[in-house]
Amino acid sequence: MWREWIVQSERQWNKFFNDVMGTDQYNQAMSRFMDIYLNGQKTLGEMMGRYLTGLNVATRSDVLAIGERLAAIDDRLTAIERHLGSPSGTDEASSSPASTAARPPRTRRPPAPAKG
Amino acid sequence: MSTSAAPIDASIEARVRREVERAIQRNVKGVQYLRSSDPVMGATPKDVIYRRGTLQLYHYRPVASEIYRVPIVMVMSLVSKAYIFDLGPGQSLVEFLINCGFDVYMIDWGTPRPEDRRLRLESYVLDFIPDCIARVQVDSGEPDVSMVAYCMGGTLGVMYAALHTDGPLKNLACFTTPVNFEGMGLHRQWSDRRYFDVDRLVDTLGNVPPEMLYSSFEMLRPVQRIAGQIKLWDNMWDDEFVRSYRMFDRWGADQVPFPGECFRQTTKELMWENRLYKNELELNGRRVDLHNITVPFLHVMAEHDHIAPFAATKELSTLVGSADKQDLVLKGGHVSLVAGPNAVRRMWPALDAWLSVRSV
Numbered sequence: 001m002w003r004e005w006i007v008q009s010e011r012q013w014n015k016f017f018n019d020v021m022g023t024d025q026y027n028q029a030m031s032r033f034m035d036i037y038l039n040g041q042k043t044l045g046e047m048m049g050r051y052l053t054g055l056n057v058a059t060r061s062d063v064l065a066i067g068e069r070l071a072a073i074d075d076r077l078t079a080i081e082r083h084l085g086s087p088s089g090t091d092e093a094s095s096s097p098a099s100t101a102a103r104p105p106r107t108r109r110p111p112a113p114a115k116g
Numbered sequence: 117m118s119t120s121a122a123p124i125d126a127s128i129e130a131r132v133r134r135e136v137e138r139a140i141q142r143n144v145k146g147v148q149y150l151r152s153s154d155p156v157m158g159a160t161p162k163d164v165i166y167r168r169g170t171l172q173l174y175h176y177r178p179v180a181s182e183i184y185r186v187p188i189v190m191v192m193s194l195v196s197k198a199y200i201f202d203l204g205p206g207q208s209l210v211e212f213l214i215n216c217g218f219d220v221y222m223i224d225w226g227t228p229r230p231e232d233r234r235l236r237l238e239s240y241v242l243d244f245i246p247d248c249i250a251r252v253q254v255d256s257g258e259p260d261v262s263m264v265a266y267c268m269g270g271t272l273g274v275m276y277a278a279l280h281t282d283g284p285l286k287n288l289a290c291f292t293t294p295v296n297f298e299g300m301g302l303h304r305q306w307s308d309r310r311y312f313d314v315d316r317l318v319d320t321l322g323n324v325p326p327e328m329l330y331s332s333f334e335m336l337r338p339v340q341r342i343a344g345q346i347k348l349w350d351n352m353w354d355d356e357f358v359r360s361y362r363m364f365d366r367w368g369a370d371q372v373p374f375p376g377e378c379f380r381q382t383t384k385e386l387m388w389e390n391r392l393y394k395n396e397l398e399l400n401g402r403r404v405d406l407h408n409i410t411v412p413f414l415h416v417m418a419e420h421d422h423i424a425p426f427a428a429t430k431e432l433s434t435l436v437g438s439a440d441k442q443d444l445v446l447k448g449g450h451v452s453l454v455a456g457p458n459a460v461r462r463m464w465p466a467l468d469a470w471l472s473v474r475s476v
Contacts, residue, residue: 003350010343017338022305031311038320045320060230064322067231071169078168078247104178106185106258108217110472 141353149352154366155359158199160210162222166251170226173248175255176210180217184475186286187219187256189249191265191273194240194378195329197370198224200266203363203455209464216468218475221252225372233322233376237385238399240378241275246283253284262287262475264467266454267424270415271295271392274432277409279402287474289414289467292424292450295406295435296393297386299427302336307387314383318376326371333368336422360456368451393435407437414470416444416453416463423450442470 020026049059166173190210192198201222202210213220223245228235249261261284265273270293277288294300306312317324334341344361351357391397397404413436417429426445433441444466452458 006343006346010339013339014337018302018336021335022302024311027305027308027311030306031313034313034317038316042320064231064233067229068234071231074169075243082247082250103219104181104183106183106219108180108182108184109476110184 138353142349145352145355145358146349149358155204155362157204157363157366158202159204160202160208160214165221165255166248168244168247169232170228171244171248172224172226173251174222174224176214176220176222178217178219179214183217183219184472185258186260186262186475187221187252187258188213188262188264188471188475189252190220190222191245191263191269192223192225193267193269194225194272195268195371195374197367197372198222200367200451200455203367204359207360207363207455207460209454209459209467212460212464213468216472218471219256221248221255223248227372228323228375230322233318235375236377237272237275237381240272241279241399245272245276246280249284260284260286262289262471264289264291264471265293266291267293267450269293271386274406274409274436275392275397275399275404277411278404278406279399279408281408281410285411287412287414287471288409289416289471290432291416291454291463292418292421292429293415293432294424294428295432296428296430297390298393299425299429300387301422301425301427303332304387306332307383309388312383314380318380322376323373324376324379326373329374330369330371333371333423364451364456393431395435406432406435409436410438412440412474413438414442414444414467416446416466418448418450418453419445420448421450421453 045060049061052059161177162174163177164172165175190198190201192201202208205211210220210222252261253259263273263277263285265288270290273288273290274293274295276283277285297304307314344365348358348361351361385391385397389396392404392406395403395405395407413433415429415433417426419426421429430443430445433443444463446453446458446462446466448458448462453463
């Protein structure tokens with residue numbers, strides 16, 4: 001009995017909250033909240049950047065820039081590799097014994113459909 | 117009178133005894149629950165055959181003595197971890213498929229790093245997926261590949277299929293794949309362009325934080341967590357229920373950041389303009405026309421999906437040009453469609469039946 005009540009209550013409360021969250025007023029409130037959150041993040045990021053620059057330490061943007069350059073180099077290597085026609089993988093795992101071990105033959109057929 | 121009263125007494129006694137035993141078990145196992153660590157997931161034996169940035173391409177070791185000719189590539193959504201396909205023994209779609217004799221590969225997007233904020237739909241559809249499929253062709257030695265894709269992974273999958281009509285794709289199976297974004301319910305309302313400044317969000321944060329995504333999914337069913345914990349306590353005596361609960365709970369909370377540019381593009385072009393559905397989406401100047409898809413196509417949808425609602429998914433197969441196409445609407449929700457007892461009983465055998473005859 002109480003288990004059924006839990007299920008019903010869950011359904012009703014979910015519907016109630018969903019109805020509330022589907023209104024324009026809720027969207028406006030969320031928009032204001034997001035505005036405050038993003039302003040806070042931006043201010044914090046700028047302050048931290050100035051502080052780290054003052055200490056002569058790499059900022060988040062500097063680290064991101066290095067990461068992006070590394071990713072670009074990675075992409076170029078992949079493109080060169082593809083151009084050379086050897087997409088066998090640069091990863092050492094591709095030549096591990098487990099992956100190169102003899103595999104079962106690709107001869108499997110689907111089971112015959114049941115008659116009747 | 118006395119003859120009918122005796123069985124009733126026995127029945128009441130048995131129920132009282134059972135409830136008392138369960139109450140004791142709840143307390144004993146409740147303490148164990150708090151002390152134990154998370155279950156191991158994604159443990160089906162596999163090799164990483166390719167790495168690129170955070171992307172990893174897995175090959176699962178076959179267990180059957182002979183396997184189907186055409187390998188399967190599984191493509192996961194961008195918002196969740198890929199191990200939903202491989203939760204644990206008996207609850208793993210990957211394990212089920214390799215036991216059925218399929219050769220299974222999976223693209224795991226990994227956890228995007230801050231420098232991945234510039235990744236766009238083009239990066240996935242025109243670069244990563246074709247790159248991985250080429251690796252699968254080399255690794256398996258087969259020219260053909262089947263794709264099995266889930267949720268937004270399915271959206272990427274149909275975009276890939278539409279733009280690579282002369283490619284190696286032989287079969288395409290999608291699960292709960294949204295195509296008509298007007299049917300996305302609350303997510304569409306929350307991203308209303310009058311109130312939701314996606315440019316400012318992406319420009320400020322880079323990638324969309326996983327906490328934000330997690331909250332948006334939780335808010336679709338705000339009471340589910342509380343009700344779930346009550347159900348957990350009620351079933352604490354049942355080891356199988358607890359194991360299953362912990363796996364789903366951990367996976368649900370294990371969200372990944374959404375690459376910023378891709379989120380901006382998804383919001384503007386799919387959520388606001390509904391361009392994929394309207395046949396207006398372009399990637400690198402090429403129109404993504406789903407009518408161009410001609411390979412055998414299966415779309416499995418969930419009746420009670422609250423994340424990719426039926427209204428958003430139901431029209432996909434009508435847009436696909438394949439002559440051999442099939443819709444399958446199953447009971448269950450977004451996650452229970454692919455993992456858990458519901459999936460084991462319903463979806464997995466249906467997928468096996470559909471794929472096996474098309475994988476020789």
